Amino acid sequence: EPEVTQTPSHQVTQMGQEVILRCVPISNHLYFYWYRQILGQKVEFLVSFYNNEISEKSEIFDDQFSVERPDGSNFTLKIRSTKLEDSAMYFCASSRDRVPAFFGQGTRLTVV
């Protein structure tokens, strides 16, 4: 069964450093998303991406965040200057018809 894959599974970074989280969505999917889940909290939407541009973003997705689809398969989330409060599980998701979305296994980001 096709799946969304994310790398790395765990990333530890120093506060203020830049991190790039990588995702390979399901190959025939057209919509791509990033979500995050702070430990013990609900899953929160960050951004959606369609047709090579951001289609929707939440207030969490401020100027320190950016997304890119550098080639036909990868989808990345960059956090420019990490803060302690960015520590969370980051999930990439993709969908063929907008909904429903299928999630990758997540990258656990720890900012120290």
Added chain:
Amino acid sequence: RKEVEQDPGPFNVPEGATVAFNCTYSNSASQSFFWYRQDCRKEPKLLMSVYSSGNEDGRFTAQLNRASQYISLLIRDSKLSDSATYLCVVTQSGSQGNLIFGKGTKLSVKP
């Protein structure tokens, strides 16, 4: 007011029990409805979509009441493997698939 509210749980039930989860959503313009399950420290996995007519998938039955802005999930003959957190999820009209999650209800099925 929270956008998606769920029973706080946890629900601790014996194997074979029937268990029901409830969810309410605040935005009447909500368009699509889903139940996801999430195992500890894992990704959310789609369990089923929810339709106004109600739908069933094996031991799982989902119902939607748009007038009351209420969604339910019924699990019959629960198995140990059903232990997980069940997430109620909605989308808004006009959104690009932005999923709005409830905090989830934890289910623990005991032998």
